[in-house]
Amino acid sequence: MEARRRLQQAALELYRERGFDQTTTAEIAARAGVNERTFFRHFPDKREVLFHGEAALRAALMQSVAEAPDGLQPLEILLRAFREAGRILEENRPFSEPRLEVIAKTPALRERDLAKAASLTEGVADALRQRGVADRPAGLAAHTGWAAFHQAAGAWIDDPSQSLDAHLSRAFDDLRALLTTASLMKACPGS
Template sequence: MPRSGAEARRRLQQAALELYQERGFDQTTAAEIAARAGVNERTFFRHFPDKREVLFDGEADLRAALMRAVAEAPEGLEPFEILLYAFRKSARNLENNRPFSEPRWKIIAVTPALRERELAKHAWLTDAVAKALRLRGAGDGLASLAARTGWATYQHAVQAWIDDPTQSLDAHLLRAFDDLRALSTTILSGQTQAES
């Protein structure tokens, strides 16, 4: 029996991850997760409102960390550089939790209900990043565009890291943002030529 709330929460998360991999999300119940973790079902529901949320724990912490990192980014950076700074800081936690992060992403990828929940999480986090950029003085339109594009680039980097763990998440982030800059430059260059 876990001795602390944090230990029970961690065991519930691990049990859920194992069961979702073995049986699939839809075939696993909260009671089965609780039993695997060595706690009762009431304990499960004290920690998580439903079996989806086991995989989405820490959202509020991530949101706060991203907003703080955007606020703390050095002065004089453009919005994309601010976002790269913030994502690199927050990615450390994801990288440190790879044994949980990687299977979590794979389970979400094959489960429609979880993909829907993941999209809602992404929208909430994107809004937070846009708000943080606005607090730094970016206009509404620019903050929204930068947050959406930056978040998509971050997600692209995380997927690349899951697919290719031989390089760090930081290396994948740097490459993804470099690719985005190159793409933007190509578009602007092509537009300038077309106007000539």
């Protein structure tokens, strides 16, 4: 476990110093004080070193959706779930913040991030379906909720004076306002 953490930290440092494309797994291993074989025991490639926490994030999201009180609307269930995910990011802020910056600057990492996000979103949609939310609304809610979470995480990086939870609440408030505005516009077609 300690070697994994050292490898993640070493990779993050090297990616920030030299860039992702210019960094090799051998350099990451050397910086972490292990051999390259140890790197590959923990991670399949140099992209995955920054995405190791996905399993814990997925588990937290699924558990939170499953354990949400009955009677909540899908977006409220998701807000609770993403608050749990947000706590994980906040607890790891010294790693989370520079990690998000490196991903934003690196096309190969953005691609991996999008694939991971799609997988997590589908998992959240499945968890909503298991709670009885119909197929299409579950998918739509999961994608919309993930977009709000992603926007909140970006705002948190840009404005660390407020907690991720505060940014997440604001994003979901904006989403509710958007839905209300759309409903009002639909009710008053000529205005």
